[in-house]
Amino acid sequence: MRFAAILAVATLTACAPTSNPSGNAEVSMNRIPETTGSATTARSAAPAFAAVAPTRVQRSNTEIAQDFMDLEFRMESGRPLAMLTRFEGPITVALRGQVPASAQGDLTRLLGRFRAEAGLNISQTQGAASITVEFIPRRTIRNTYANVACFVAPRVSSWAEYKQARGTGQLDWASVTRRDRVAIFAPSDASPQEIRDCLHEEMAQAMGPLNDLYQLPDSVFNDDNFHTVLTGFDMLVLRLHYAxxxxxxxxxxxxxxxxxxxxxxxxxxxxxxxSHNGGRTPQPWVKAMEAALGAGGTARTKQEAAARALHIAQAQGWGDARLAFSWFAVGRLQVGHDPVAAANAFAEAARIYRALPGAQIHAAHVDMQLAALALSQGRPDQTLAFAERALPVVREAQNASLLATLMMLKAEALDLSGDSAGARAVRLDSQPWARYGFGSDAVTRARQRDITALAPSRLAMALKG
Structure with missing residues (x-):
């Protein structure tokens, strides 16, 4: 009840005067990660997340069956697949190329989860493998597919093979009848978290479904990218796939x-x-969301795209993650223009997310946005409340970059409240998570500057009081 009240207060008071009127309270997912600075040191110092406890899927089997069929027999483009395909027999995995220091540990943990939670017969090998993960420079991937962090391709085991096969039918997933060898291409120079996230999602797609569904609140098989590691639902899907x-x-x-x-x-x-009435997501909504949150476009065209996505979601009668994501996009794009509208949109997104199974991390993202808004309005008590509510959820979800961001917001709020010692301690504790999540000290410092710029000065606070 206390948190619901805090959310309402944040919505109502977001229009209060601020000493940072041009500041942008949206501090997540708006900066392309750099790889300069001490990125090598950062990659070698992975923080210790607690082991992921297997989670029970909190939805009906009828609904899960619908989602499984939609995931299995259609590609992300909407193209139908005629048959189920998978590896038959033991699955082996090999790391190749410029392997980052953090990749081996994250792969070992992931393979352990596949065996324990999905019942897969999977192991790592130094020789020829069913799945080859080749690490190549980020710019090489982006020169091939713009705005793509990593991807998976059938019937090849190396980047050289992939380049030779481009433009031929060899790489056509729809023509695959059984999976024998698959390659994953991941960035060698990204942050440790981005590398881990690529391993989770691309390994799952290399072995299992090729589709993503925006209506799934509890899965990495969703292009909203809120979940960064495989969930209980994802492991159940893989267990089904290999039944x-x-x-x-x-x-x-x-x-x-x-x-x-x-x-x-x-x-x-x-x-x-x-069952649910999710159904297929119409392409106009997908295109609107891509225009709203993707690269390119002006602030106005992005806001118009978000409003268009919200209109489509409401017209479809959705009450699921797609409607919440539409509200989230509206909120993000209003932060620097209309804080009241942003807070109201975030409140709507949070209301929907909190009613969905497996969407706790989505609600935590909303809390981060509201914490940033509260900080920019000179309300450290609200910033602390939002951050404290989100932190345990984010730790459990193993999202280091979001965890570090929340801790930075908490530290600024403590500073603003006069607790300088507490702020220093929180900043110190945030550093390992920031290095793992952002990949370099340079990016970490940039994120810290963004957040520090949100907070009004002590003098402004005194004058306001």
Whole structure:
């Protein structure tokens, strides 16, 4: 109840005068990570996240079955897939190229989760592998696909093979009938967190579904990128994908007839429940969201795109993650222009996210935005409340960059409240997370400057009081 009240107060008071009227309270996901400074040192010093505890999927099996079928038999482009494909037999993984220092540890932990949670027969090898992860410079990937951090390709095992196969049918996923070898291309010079996130999502797609669904609140198979590590839902999907009752070459109808029984066995707590009316996401909404949050465009065109996405979501009658994400986009794009409208949009997004299973990390992102807004309005008590609510969720989700950002906001709020010693301690504690999440001390300092610029000066606070 206290947090709900704080949210309401933040919404109502976001229009209070501020000494930083031109400051941008949106401090997440707005800066391309740099790789300068002490990036090498940062990559070698991974912080110790607690082991991920397997989580039970909090949705009905009927709903999960719908999502599984949509994930399996359609690509992200909307192109249908005629059959299920997978590796048949043990799966091996190899790291190649300019392997970052952090990659081996993160891969070892990920393979352990695949074995324990998805029941996969998967191991690392130094020889020829089912899945080859080749690390190449970020600019090489972006020169191939703009705005892509990493990607997966079938029937190749190296970048040289991939380049030779481009423009041929060899790389066409729709023509694959069984997976024998797949390559993942990941950046060698990105932050440790970005590298880990690539391993999680691309390994899952190399072995399992190729699609992403915006309506999924509890999955990395969603282009909203709120989840950074594989979830309980994702592991259940992979367990289903490799169930002995299924095999490569099965049609949609054949798989659909078997999946309900598999889910009843694998997820007995999800037997009761209803289906959802999510359906396919129309391309106009996807295009509007890409225009709103992607690179390029003016502030006005981005705001118009976000408003268009929200209108489509409301017209569709959605009450799921897509409607919440639309509100989130509206909020982000109003922060520097209309703080009241931004706070109200974030409040709507938070209300929806908190009602969805598996969307706690989404709500934590909203709390970060509200904490930044509160800080820019000279309200350190609200900043602390939002940050404290989000921090445990973000730790559990293993999002180091968001964790560091929240800790920086907390430190500024403590400084503004007169607790300089507490602020110094929080900043010190944030450093390992910042290095892992941002990749270099230069980016960490830039993020800290962004957040420091949000807070009004002590003099302004005194005059305001």
């Amino acid at each position: 002995p009752e299924l095999r490569s070459g099965m049609t949609r109808e054949q798989v659909a007839a078997i999946v309900p029984g598999l889910l009843a066995r694998m997820n007995p707590s999800g037997v009761a429940g209803r």
